[in-house]
Amino acid sequence: MDSPNSALVLLTSFFLLAAPLFNGPNSTQAQQLLPIVKTNFTQVFIVHLQSPNKSPGLLNSEELNEWYLSYLPNTTLDSGEPRMIHTYDYVITGFAARLTAEEAASLESMDGFVFAYPEKIQPLHTTYTPEFLGLNQFNGLWEHSSQGEGVIVAVLDTGILPNHPSFADTLKLPQPPLKWRGRCDIPADSGSCNNKLVGAQHFIVPDFFLTPLDDSGHGTHVAGIAVGSPVYNVNLSGLARGTASGMAPSAHLAVYKVCRKNGCPDSFSLKGIEKSIQDGVDIIQISNGAPDEFHSSGNIKGSFRALQKGILTICSAQNQGPTPSLISNDAPWILTVGAASTGRRNTAVLKLGNGMVFNGESSNQPDPSGNIVDVPLVYPGVIRTNEKLSCQNGSMAGLNVTGKIVLCGRGFTDPVEKSKVVKEAGGAGIIVVNQVWDGDTLWSYSFVIPGIHVTNKDALKIIDYFTVEKNPTASITFKGTEFGVRPSPSIATFSSRGPSLYNGGILKPDVVAPGVDILSAWPFTPEDSSVKSDDAFNFESGTSMAAPHVSGIAALLKKVHPDWTPAMIKSALMTTAYTEDRDKNRITDDGSNSRAPANAFAIGVGHVNPSAAEDPGLVYDTKVEDYIPYLCGLRGMTPVKMIMITNGAGTCSNKKKMPAEELNYPSIQVSMRSGGKNKTVPRTVTNVGIAKSIYSVTVVEPKGVTVDVNPKKLEFASIGEEKKFTVEINLTGSWPAKEVWEGKLVWVSGKYQVTSPIVIID
Ligand SMILES: *[C@@H]1O[C@H](CO)[C@@H](O)[C@H](O)[C@H]1NC(C)=O
Ligand SMILES: *[C@@H]1O[C@H](CO)[C@@H](O)[C@H](O)[C@H]1NC(C)=O
Numbered sequence: 222m223d224s225p226n227s228a229l230v231l232l233t234s235f236f237l238l239a240a241p242l243f244n245g246p247n248s249t250q251a252q253q254l255l256p257i258v259k260t261n262f263t264q265v266f267i268v269h270l271q272s273p274n275k276s277p278g279l280l281n282s283e284e285l286n287e288w289y290l291s292y293l294p295n296t297t298l299d300s301g302e303p304r305m306i307h308t309y310d311y312v313i314t315g316f317a318a319r320l321t322a323e324e325a326a327s328l329e330s331m332d333g334f335v336f337a338y339p340e341k342i343q344p345l346h347t348t349y350t351p352e353f354l355g356l357n358q359f360n361g362l363w364e365h366s367s368q369g370e371g372v373i374v375a376v377l378d379t380g381i382l383p384n385h386p387s388f389a390d391t392l393k394l395p396q397p398p399l400k401w402r403g404r405c406d407i408p409a410d411s412g413s414c415n416n417k418l419v420g421a422q423h424f425i426v427p428d429f430f431l432t433p434l435d436d437s438g439h440g441t442h443v444a445g446i447a448v449g450s451p452v453y454n455v456n457l458s459g460l461a462r463g464t465a466s467g468m469a470p471s472a473h474l475a476v477y478k479v480c481r482k483n484g485c486p487d488s489f490s491l492k493g494i495e496k497s498i499q500d501g502v503d504i505i506q507i508s509n510g511a512p513d514e515f516h517s518s519g520n521i522k523g524s525f526r527a528l529q530k531g532i533l534t535i536c537s538a539q540n541q542g543p544t545p546s547l548i549s550n551d552a553p554w555i556l557t558v559g560a561a562s563t564g565r566r567n568t569a570v571l572k573l574g575n576g577m578v579f580n581g582e583s584s585n586q587p588d589p590s591g592n593i594v595d596v597p598l599v600y601p602g603v604i605r606t607n608e609k610l611s612c613q614n615g616s617m618a619g620l621n622v623t624g625k626i627v628l629c630g631r632g633f634t635d636p637v638e639k640s641k642v643v644k645e646a647g648g649a650g651i652i653v654v655n656q657v658w659d660g661d662t663l664w665s666y667s668f669v670i671p672g673i674h675v676t677n678k679d680a681l682k683i684i685d686y687f688t689v690e691k692n693p694t695a696s697i698t699f700k701g702t703e704f705g706v707r708p709s710p711s712i713a714t715f716s717s718r719g720p721s722l723y724n725g726g727i728l729k730p731d732v733v734a735p736g737v738d739i740l741s742a743w744p745f746t747p748e749d750s751s752v753k754s755d756d757a758f759n760f761e762s763g764t765s766m767a768a769p770h771v772s773g774i775a776a777l778l779k780k781v782h783p784d785w786t787p788a789m790i791k792s793a794l795m796t797t798a799y800t801e802d803r804d805k806n807r808i809t810d811d812g813s814n815s816r817a818p819a820n821a822f823a824i825g826v827g828h829v830n831p832s833a834a835e836d837p838g839l840v841y842d843t844k845v846e847d848y849i850p851y852l853c854g855l856r857g858m859t860p861v862k863m864i865m866i867t868n869g870a871g872t873c874s875n876k877k878k879m880p881a882e883e884l885n886y887p888s889i890q891v892s893m894r895s896g897g898k899n900k901t902v903p904r905t906v907t908n909v910g911i912a913k914s915i916y917s918v919t920v921v922e923p924k925g926v927t928v929d930v931n932p933k934k935l936e937f938a939s940i941g942e943e944k945k946f947t948v949e950i951n952l953t954g955s956w957p958a959k960e961v962w963e964g965k966l967v968w969v970s971g972k973y974q975v976t977s978p979i980v981i982i983d
């Protein structure tokens with residue numbers, strides 16, 4: 222019986238072959254700092270300058286532009302294209318322009334120059350969910366918040382399909398508030414804005430976006446999740462029937478097109494954030510990014526300015542899991558969101574000739590006559606090339622797949638493409654099997670023939686059967702949409718994991734939210750992304766889909782608590798998150814391949830719980846001014862980086878450095894690598910619950926440490942009152958080399974449980 226091993230070898234070797242295609246952290250870090258290699262090619266550089274505020278009298282925008290232009294060798298390239306791409310007068314002092322590396326390097330000698338770096342293109346992180354999250358029309362947060370009415374959510378993404386029913390003014394919304402100053406750039410023949418879609422802007426740069434229309438689908442899908450109007454009787458080929466609705470269906474939508482299909486240039490993200498702040502939005506939603514130092518990330522610099530204006534930015538964590546530490550948008554002022562599965566599955570069933578049965582998924586479920594029964598199984602992957610293993614076009618040559626079910630590994634090509642390849646070769650069905658790094662997360666694909674997507678665990682058994690059986694056969698049947706599937710929720714394998722490499726030791730992601738097989742608005746037919754549609758819906762998975770759930774919920778909280786700071790909204794969402802699945806077990810990690818409990822670097826503080834977040838009792842309100850000593854305390858911080866991150870607002874000279882663990886954050890992560898055998902971290906809570914109340918502390922100690930909280934009781938007399946306490950952590954043995962120890966601290970008073978995880982790392 223060596224066959225199980227050989228099957229394992231096949232799938233493992235695939236991993237090794239595929240590995241170079243996946244972006245490691247190094248590929249994104251290579252190019253960011255001066256000195257720049259001299260070339261004669263122009264690329265877009267982001268140029269930071271010293272703030273002109275010191276000179277007598279502020280510059281008006283014309284003077285500012287002239288001042289910026291004075292840094293360029295001339296206004297156009299030889300090709301006639303303008304050099305200047307964007308000028309900024311709010312998020313940073315500086316501009317983005319086309320320069321050669323040599324020209325950029327020569328800026329260094331000019332007065333007022335701070336730093337220049339070539340911009341990066343940030344990758345995109347690609348309705349039933351309101352119900353799953355406990356949002357109900359007739360009680361709770363949806364009712365109290367009027368579903369977010371009057372709140373403006375900015376979505377910075379690939380644009381919008383304006384005439385989709387998800388962005389119609391179905392709920393007859395009021396006009397946007399008077400503070401709204403945004404524009405609508407939608408061409409007349411493509412629809413228009415209304416009281417739902419209040420703005421749609423793009424930034425005119427030749428050869429870039431000519432309109433704010435969505436040419437990829439990503440932005441439309443994300444906007445629909447956050448604030449889509451209700452659309453009744455939605456289904457995808459009869460599946461997932463019901464009303465599709467965004468999390469904040471009455472909130473206003475302001476679209477900023479800053480991304481193309483292949484990603485989001487940082488100079489555009491900065492411009493989009495600048496414009497949205499100036500336009501008067503309340504919440505900023507971003508689903509793109511890559512791991513990066515704070516000073517060279519547009520999202521992180523821009524969101525710091527948004528924070529100073531009282532605007533919370535919610536970002537996706539990225540889809541680089543389960544590899545640790547490939548997490549983006551990890552600054553403490555951002556709410557960073559990972560992805561979890563929901564309890565809804567479009568179930569397909571695979572039965573092998575030996576009677577073994579496996580549940581998987583497919584969103585193309587032909588009626589019973591589409592079932593395929595007892596047909597031969599083919600596995601092109603026995604010939605160990607990437608092309609054969611992953612059923613790429615051309616790989617069926619020399620194989621007789623006519624009328625058979627073909628086994629294909631996930632990876633390299635889109636699974637729907639694989640099903641097209643199998644169909645063209647005459648195949649009757651397809652089984653797409655997860656590779657070891659895909660774990661247990663299943664996606665509902667629109668295969669063009671009867672098909673099923675199965676986990677890596679099941680894949681090993683299926684390939685084992687194929688290997689030992691002379692005449693292997695299989696059947697595929699369909700069960701339609703199932704609810705309450707177990708275990709759920711679970712952490713999606715692809716969801717990016719901490720620990721963050723750049724934020725000094727703040728636990729990230731913050732929370733997880735639904736991000737697997739999310740049905741939302743889509744500008745194309747689900748089967749074919751070259752065929753436009755005005756009213757389609759499609760399933761998509763990614764942290765890109767998780768973040769807008771939280772953005773919509775944050776809009777609801779903003780409506781109920783207009784006086785809350787961004788940090789208070791964030792704290793409410795974090796301290797009320799839950800960590801148990803529907804069977805009351807710790808939420809498990811799809812990426813473990815063994816249903817292992819999700820650790821803090823996968824789940825953050827837990828899964829968002831909107832109804833509980835409405836009334837959290839206490840909040841951890843991180844003060845904006847505390848971020849300056851926090852930034853000064855980061856390893857490798859320099860005066861130039863400080864100017865770039867804070868736009869000159871903070872310098873480190875007279876400020877004390879604050880270790881990241883002392884920032885008043887709703888989660889507690891402590892490194893025991895340095896600083897001896899004990900640590901004491903301070904925290905401050907603000908009463909937002911019941912005026913006269915007494916909270917007492919409950920601690921679950923992480924293994925290997927003792928935890929002492931002082932004081933153990935907090936007595937409040939009024940709303941808004943603050944109380945300080947300290948958490949003393951003593952190591953009982955040696956350092957937790959390479960291990961992560963987790964416990965929690967809970968302030969309890971009546972119905973309130975204000976929970977913070979305590980995470981001890983090396
Ligand atoms: C730019 O560099 C390329 C490659 O090094 C070279 O072939 C080309 O002649 C250079 N062009 C100019 C204008 O120097
Ligand atoms: C602009 O400046 C560059 C470099 O200084 C030069 O090669 C080019 O000819 C100039 N173009 C125009 C239109 O002046």
Ligand SMILES: *[C@@H]1O[C@H](CO)[C@@H](O)[C@H](O)[C@H]1NC(C)=O
Pocket residue numbers: 454455456457458459462
């Ligand atoms: C699914 O939606 C289509 C319109 O998109 C509709 O014609 C059809 O009746 C719906 N099917 C079900 C089963 O609800």
Ligand SMILES: *[C@@H]1O[C@H](CO)[C@@H](O)[C@H](O)[C@H]1NC(C)=O
Pocket residue numbers: 621622623624
């Ligand atoms: C392919 O296999 C099918 C069924 O096993 C068989 O009927 C057919 O003749 C084969 N075709 C070729 C070209 O061998």
Ligand SMILES: *[C@@H]1O[C@H](CO)[C@@H](O)[C@H](O)[C@H]1NC(C)=O
Pocket residue numbers: 614615638641642645
């Ligand atoms: C596969 O390649 C052939 C030849 O280039 C092409 O005609 C066919 O459309 C391709 N099939 C798919 C599914 O891409």
Ligand SMILES: *[C@@H]1O[C@H](CO)[C@@H](O)[C@H](O)[C@H]1NC(C)=O
Pocket residue numbers: 896897898899900951
């Ligand atoms: C805790 O650490 C502080 C500062 O390093 C030190 O003064 C104190 O003695 C330590 N206490 C214990 C019990 O290790």
Ligand SMILES: *[C@@H]1O[C@H](CO)[C@@H](O)[C@H](O)[C@H]1NC(C)=O
Pocket residue numbers: 899927928929949950951
């Ligand atoms: C940590 O050690 C100090 C010094 O021995 C002691 O006073 C304190 O109670 C200890 N705290 C905990 C939580 O064990």
